Amino acid sequence: xxxxxxxxxxxxxxxxxxxxxxxxKLEFRDPAVAESFKFSAGQFGEYSVFGEGESTFCIAxxxxxxxxxxxxxxxxxKVTQALRRLAVGxxxxxxxxxxxxxxxxxMKGKNILFIAGGIGLAPVRSVIWTVLDQRDQFxxxxxxxxxxxxxxxxxxxxxxxxxxxxxxxxxxxxxxGGETPEWKGMVARVPTAVEQTVTSVENTYAVICGPPIMIKxxxxxxxxxxxxxxxxxxxxxxxxxxxxGKCGRCNIGATYVCKDGPVFTAxxxxxxxxxx
Amino acid sequence: xxxxxxxxxxxxxxxxxxxxxxxxxxAPVPAHNDPQKIDxxxxxxxxxxxxxxxxxxxxxxxxxxxxxxxxxxxxxGKNGFEVEEVPTTAKPQVxxxxxxxxxxxxxxxxxxxxxxxxxxxxxxxxxxxxxVSLLCSKMDDTCxxxxxxxxxxxxxxxxxxxxxxxxxxxxxxxxxxxxALFKNYGTAQLSDAMYAQARKSGxxxxxxxxxxxxxxxxxFAAALARNFDHPLWKTMALRCxxxxxxxxxxxxxxxxxxxxxxxxxxxxxxRRNWDSCQTQRFTxxxxxxxxxxxxxxxxxxxxxxxxxxxPSRFGEILCTGCGRCSRTCPGGMNLAEVVGEFRTLAVSxxxxxxx
Amino acid sequence: MKALQExxxxxxxxxxxxxVIGYEQGPRGVRPAFITDPAQTSKLIFDRRCTQNLATYLNxxxxxxxxxxxxxxVVKGCDARAVAGLIREQQITRDSVVIIAVRCGGVLxxxxxxxxxxxxxxxxxxxxxxxxxxxxxxxxLGELPxxxxxxxxxxxxxxxxxxxxxxxRMQYWNAQLERCVRCHACREACPMCFCVExxxxxxxxxxxxxxxxxxxNRAWTMMRVMHQAGRxxxxxxxxxxxxxxxxxxxLARYIxxxxxxxxxxxxxxxxxxxxxxxxxxxxxxxEFIR
Numbered sequence: 001x002x003x004x005x006x007x008x009x010x011x012x013x014x015x016x017x018x019x020x021x022x023x024x025k026l027e028f029r030d031p032a033v034a035e036s037f038k039f040s041a042g043q044f045g046e047y048s049v050f051g052e053g054e055s056t057f058c059i060a061x062x063x064x065x066x067x068x069x070x071x072x073x074x075x076x077x078k079v080t081q082a083l084r085r086l087a088v089g090x091x092x093x094x095x096x097x098x099x100x101x102x103x104x105x106x107m108k109g110k111n112i113l114f115i116a117g118g119i120g121l122a123p124v125r126s127v128i129w130t131v132l133d134q135r136d137q138f139x140x141x142x143x144x145x146x147x148x149x150x151x152x153x154x155x156x157x158x159x160x161x162x163x164x165x166x167x168x169x170x171x172x173x174x175x176x177g178g179e180t181p182e183w184k185g186m187v188a189r190v191p192t193a194v195e196q197t198v199t200s201v202e203n204t205y206a207v208i209c210g211p212p213i214m215i216k217x218x219x220x221x222x223x224x225x226x227x228x229x230x231x232x233x234x235x236x237x238x239x240x241x242x243x244x245g246k247c248g249r250c251n252i253g254a255t256y257v258c259k260d261g262p263v264f265t266a267x268x269x270x271x272x273x274x275x276x
Numbered sequence: 277x278x279x280x281x282x283x284x285x286x287x288x289x290x291x292x293x294x295x296x297x298x299x300x301x302x303a304p305v306p307a308h309n310d311p312q313k314i315d316x317x318x319x320x321x322x323x324x325x326x327x328x329x330x331x332x333x334x335x336x337x338x339x340x341x342x343x344x345x346x347x348x349x350x351x352x353g354k355n356g357f358e359v360e361e362v363p364t365t366a367k368p369q370v371x372x373x374x375x376x377x378x379x380x381x382x383x384x385x386x387x388x389x390x391x392x393x394x395x396x397x398x399x400x401x402x403x404x405x406x407x408v409s410l411l412c413s414k415m416d417d418t419c420x421x422x423x424x425x426x427x428x429x430x431x432x433x434x435x436x437x438x439x440x441x442x443x444x445x446x447x448x449x450x451x452x453x454x455x456a457l458f459k460n461y462g463t464a465q466l467s468d469a470m471y472a473q474a475r476k477s478g479x480x481x482x483x484x485x486x487x488x489x490x491x492x493x494x495x496f497a498a499a500l501a502r503n504f505d506h507p508l509w510k511t512m513a514l515r516c517x518x519x520x521x522x523x524x525x526x527x528x529x530x531x532x533x534x535x536x537x538x539x540x541x542x543x544x545x546x547r548r549n550w551d552s553c554q555t556q557r558f559t560x561x562x563x564x565x566x567x568x569x570x571x572x573x574x575x576x577x578x579x580x581x582x583x584x585x586x587p588s589r590f591g592e593i594l595c596t597g598c599g600r601c602s603r604t605c606p607g608g609m610n611l612a613e614v615v616g617e618f619r620t621l622a623v624s625x626x627x628x629x630x631x
Numbered sequence: 632m633k634a635l636q637e638x639x640x641x642x643x644x645x646x647x648x649x650x651v652i653g654y655e656q657g658p659r660g661v662r663p664a665f666i667t668d669p670a671q672t673s674k675l676i677f678d679r680r681c682t683q684n685l686a687t688y689l690n691x692x693x694x695x696x697x698x699x700x701x702x703x704x705v706v707k708g709c710d711a712r713a714v715a716g717l718i719r720e721q722q723i724t725r726d727s728v729v730i731i732a733v734r735c736g737g738v739l740x741x742x743x744x745x746x747x748x749x750x751x752x753x754x755x756x757x758x759x760x761x762x763x764x765x766x767x768x769x770x771x772l773g774e775l776p777x778x779x780x781x782x783x784x785x786x787x788x789x790x791x792x793x794x795x796x797x798x799x800r801m802q803y804w805n806a807q808l809e810r811c812v813r814c815h816a817c818r819e820a821c822p823m824c825f826c827v828e829x830x831x832x833x834x835x836x837x838x839x840x841x842x843x844x845x846x847x848n849r850a851w852t853m854m855r856v857m858h859q860a861g862r863x864x865x866x867x868x869x870x871x872x873x874x875x876x877x878x879x880x881x882l883a884r885y886i887x888x889x890x891x892x893x894x895x896x897x898x899x900x901x902x903x904x905x906x907x908x909x910x911x912x913x914x915x916x917x918e919f920i921r
Contacts, residue, residue, distance in 0.1 A: 002364050002396045004347040004534070004548070010356065029356075050350040050357045051544050053536045076562045078834040091356035238567065239559050241534045244393045247551070248531030249559060252567070253504065254585045259392070273504045276567050309807055310876045333874065343812045344842045418659060514696060515663040517687070519816035521874040537840050549842045550812055557832055570695035606683070606820045606872035608662020608742070 003244065006048055006093030007033055011086055012068065017154035021119055022084060023060065023072045026092055034067045038097075041104065041126040042235065042263040045096025046243045047071055052082035056240045058262070059097060060122040062129035069094070072122040072154065098243040099262050102127050102233055107205045111140040113198060115218060117190050117210025118147045121154050123235050123262075124209045128162075135167055140204075142169045144197050146190040146214075149178030171197045191217040194225075201226040208234045212276070219266060229267035236261050236269070236276070252276065277455050281470055282462035283444035288322040290461045291372070295320055300369035302339060304332050316374070327373045328440065330414050331598065335527035336371055336378040337385070340401045344549045347397070347534070352542040364396035366404035370457065373410040373438060377421050377598035380432040381527030382407070387590040388530065397548075406453045409434040411478060415485050418599035420612050422482060423489035426596055429478035439474040446474035485597075489612055492583070492593065492619070499622035500584035504576070506621065512614055513575035515607040520552030522601035522609070528582070528594045531558075553577045579614055632676055634772050635705065638731060639672040642703050648729050649700025652688050654681045660743030663688065667699060677705065677733050677773065682742040682754060684866040686713035686822040689723055703729035703769075707738070708762025711900040712864035713822035715767050718902035720862075720909075722825050725902065732768035735760075737779020740871070748779055755785035755880065756865050767900040788881055789888075808848040810875035813841060817879055818855060820872035823862045830854065856882040861890045861908040864898045 013025035028034035041063050048054040055077070061070035075084040086092065104127070112131060116124040131138050143162060147153045153172065162170045173186035173193040186193050190210065206227050208218060215234060222232055238250040238257045250257040253273040255264075282290070294301050300318055303325035307313040314332045316339070319325050349360040371379075382402065389395040412421075412428030421427050431437050436454030439446040447462065449455050523529040533551040538544040551558065554574050560566040568574045586594035595611075602610045639651040643666070653675045655664035661680040665688075666672055685704050688696050696702070706714060711732055717723045737748050737757035746752045758781030765771070792800055815831070818824040831839045831851055839854060840847035856879075863883045870880035891897050893916055894907035 001361055002347065003393050004397075004546070005359060005361060008357065008359065048536070048546075050352075050359075050546075051536050051538050054534060054546075078837070080562070081835070089356070093357075093359070237561070239561055241532070245391050246388055246393070246395060246530070247533070248553060248581065249551075251581075251585065253580070254501065254588045275573060307876070309810065309878070313876060315810075333876070344844055510695065511665070514665040514699075515688075517816070517819040517872070519819035519872060520814045521816040521872060524812045524814045524816075525874050533841065535841055537842060547842050550814075552814065555815070571693065572695045602659060604874045606816065606868065608657045608659070608683070610658045613658050 004095070004242070006046070006054075006095045007037075009069075009092045009094045011088050011090050011092060014088055017072060017156070018152050020074050021072055021154050022075070023070055023155075024083070024086075024092065025061075025068055025070050026094065027068050029091070037066075037069075039063055039069070040097070040101030041130040042101035042123060043097035043099045044243070044258075044262060045069075045071075045094050045098060046240070047079075047083070048093035048095075049079055049082040049086065050091070050093060053079045054093070054095070054241070055079040055083070056237075056243060058123035058126065058235070060126050062126055062133055064130050064133035072119060074119060095243060099258055100260065102207060102263050104130065107131075108137045109139060111142070111202075111204040112138060113201075113204055113206045114141070114143040114145075115190065115194055115206065115208040115210070116143075116145045117214040118152055119154060120210030120214070121145055122209075124207060125155055125158070127207055132165075132168070140169070141167065142171070142197065144171045144173070144190065144194050146173040146175070146186075146188075146193055147178070148175050150174055150180045150183055152178070189217070190214050191221045194218055195221050198225050201231075204231070206232045208232065222266075229270065230265050232266040233263055234266065234269070235263055277449040277451070278464050279449050279466055280447040280458050280462045280464050281441075281444060281466055282438075282447055282458070284322075286462040287438075287445060290458070291319065291322040294370055298367075300367065301372055302336075302369060303327070303372045304329070304374070307333065316371070319372075325373060327410055327438075328413050331375055331600065332378070333600070333604070334525050335381060335598070335600070336374050337381060337527055337530070339369070339371060339405065340382060340398055341385075341530055341532070341550075344547055345397065347546045347548055349543070349545050350536075362397075364400040366401045368404050368406075370406045370408065372408045374407060375412055375598065376409045376428055376430045376432070376434070376437070377412070377419075377426060377596040378527045379407050379409045379434050380426050380430060380596050383433040384528055384592045384594060384596070385530050387592060388586070391590075406435050406457050407433060408454070408457070409437045411437060411439040412481060413440075413477075415481065416599070417488055418602050418612065419485050419597060420489040420599065421597035422485045423492050424593045424595055424597045425491070428481035428485055439477060441470055441473040441477070446470055448474070489597075489616070492615065496615075496619065496622065497584040497587040499625070500580055500618055501588070503618060503621060504580065506618075508617060508621070509576040510572045512609075512617070513570075513572040516554070516571050516575050516609050517607050518554045518556060518571050518574060519606070520554040521604050521606065522578070523552035523554060524550060525600040525604050527596050527598055527600075553581065575609075579611070579618075583615065632678075635677055635731070635733070636672045636675050638770055638772065639666060639675055639703065640669040642729060643667070643669040643672065647701075648703040650696075651675070651703045651705070651731070652685050653677075653705035653731075654683070654685075660741075662742070665696070665699070675705070679737065679739050679748050680742045680744070681705075681707070682738045682740065682871070684710045684713055684820075684822055684864075684868050686710045686717065687820060687868070689714065689717055689728060690822070690825045691722055692825055692827055701727065701729070703731055705731045705733060706765060706768075707733060707735040708760060708765045708900065709756065709864055709866045710822075711765035711767045712762060712898045713866060715900045715902040716823055716862055716864060716898075716906075717825070719904075719906060720825075730768045730770070732765035732771045734765075734771070734773040734775040735763050736776025740782075740867075750780045750782050753780050753782045754867060755782040756867050756884075758782055761897075762900055765900050767902065785880060785884055788878065789885060792881070792885075804849070804852075805845060807877050808845070808852060811843055811848040811852065811877060812875065813843040813848065813851060814874065816872040816874060817869035820868040821859075822866065822868070823859060823864065824855070830858075852877075852879070852882070856886055859883060860886050861894070861896060861906045862898075863887055
């Protein structure tokens, strides 16, 4: 088996998060791999539809749960559209896990502020559940999650679950104009929601993922609140093919998103040439 | 290692024996579609080869990283898709009479091919191949191998080097593979005159290329990184077509694409193909956003990758100074000129700060 | 030459153009020049080594050049036909470019050579050139040199190909295309290949495999040539750009001849003349519809 050969996965569950975002739950067809497969929250993989190609997504399920992985995606191109045509029982290829991960060991005993926008909740969700599966190892957990509209919120079942938990503070928000009459959450853009939610940054790490424009406007808020750049973690995306550092595609200056990332601190990102 | 002397007849017999044993022998030959040009191709006898006439128009990298290569075969079976592995061991082959600039490239690219994940396809071919270079005598003023720490006499990456002397070849044996190849051919009885002639031709060739460009200093990688946003990139990229012809002829360019292809509704392959950072779509996201939106950024990437990024990650310049990119470019781009411009910048910046 | 340099200087100084795209001496021979400073116009040259078709740089897809501002471009007749093509197909407007045409006596096939023009060294396209004095121009410079020597290579090659059977021709092209690596230099160097998204790059649906396999190389090459029918200006940049020296100019010439035979159309530097495949006439021949 050469390094470009994927594991064979079977689709065991399909969830439509929104009209355009779908989650696939994938089981390893090989029970030995199902048993031995390990990854860390933040890592990604190359998911393929045979005959169409490979596509890069994070692993959206937590590292604490075995035997399966999940991915969430929008059908924007050839491979993702083909993924969307698949049904339960169909085969998907998976190569991974690749990349670095969120340094949860550093965050043990500390507070974590999770911020996500739209489908950006997918990589963050992996970390959230990994943390909640070891809840006593971490201090306060706050989640600020927003989307353009109520219809664009993903993982709605889990949002409800997190709301019901007393050991999690969840703030959901939609952009002004995106609310429905029944909406009980905040109506504000994510940067504003963050500003209004966060009271203290002491002993707190920030984990933030979302569309570039959201990150662009939320980062200054975090810095103003007092987060040092070394305690703000995010992920970068770039076009990838091999996912393991050889095809020469995903680098930003001398940093390879597939090897040095996809998880970076705001401090690291500021040092990179701004070729995003 | 024991050096040897081979007459042309000895070498001819070596080739004949290899071919008879079903070992592929690859050498520079007149190109089939243009006899004025040279390609690396399979030969059946030594007389098919054309040694020392000119640099082959492509490098030898295609024998280790083919222009297109099957990574796996898939089949839609009754239990869902199945995948068939491809072999990662290759049949033995000998690359004979290759240019030192082409040969050194393999060791340089080995570094990325072994970066945490071992590329079995690349190394399968590397292990199966014995590489015999030929002392280069056909350099021109576009070559700059000596500036990147190599030379027409450099044995980096060679298992042995053929050095033409009176009556045949002085064979400088470098590795055990080279020793095994030449063991039963020619003689190990080498006169002082043979050594002297080989040494002299090597030194003379080296001196010739040295005049083309002074050695690239160790701090050049850092200087290029500092000058990432310099306006000079914009001026230099204007005439670049973004075609990637440079990358296709380059011994060290190894960037690739991965695609799936159907053979029919149930069968197909996943392939790895040559690709180039110079093309418009190389880094375009699914959303349509392109971090390298114009040729300025794309041209900068090529030079930075070769002279700054690869050195900072792997300690090697990703260039062997063969000059093919500058010779093949339809838009008149010139890598030596670009390197020269940024060196001048770096030096004057140093002088400026020293004041 | 002096007239060219002085004109360029004037056009830049008085702001008529922001950049003059012409030719200069580079480290390895003649290469394109992008002059934005009137003081640098002394670099501009024009002689038999000015092979490259500079019209390619007017393609609006080349944003880093378009960003420089209005351009003046030095053209030979073949290049002027390309500019006419870009205007005809509405990629640029006539008034968005200043056309500096130069009377031409033929060019070397290799711009890095310093040889004299002979039957062997002259580009095969020059021998039958009928636009040595371009009609599309804002300025027309130079004396009309004598007609260039005729390089018979391409005519001979086409004659040889026409004598072959279809199977033999297929074999010939398969052998040629074996060396294609799908770098698409032919497309990037071609002034008429200006599509923002080339059909070969499209993934949804995928028309041509991107891989350099025999079947895909054939499909790519034939597709590109067919898309040039009635549009190709015979500048032979495709052949010059190809790192595998595939004789793409043969296909270019052949398709141009076919279009001329069918529709009486030759590539012209008059942007007002419509290209045959872009216009329908009631007397168009239809013998290929069966």
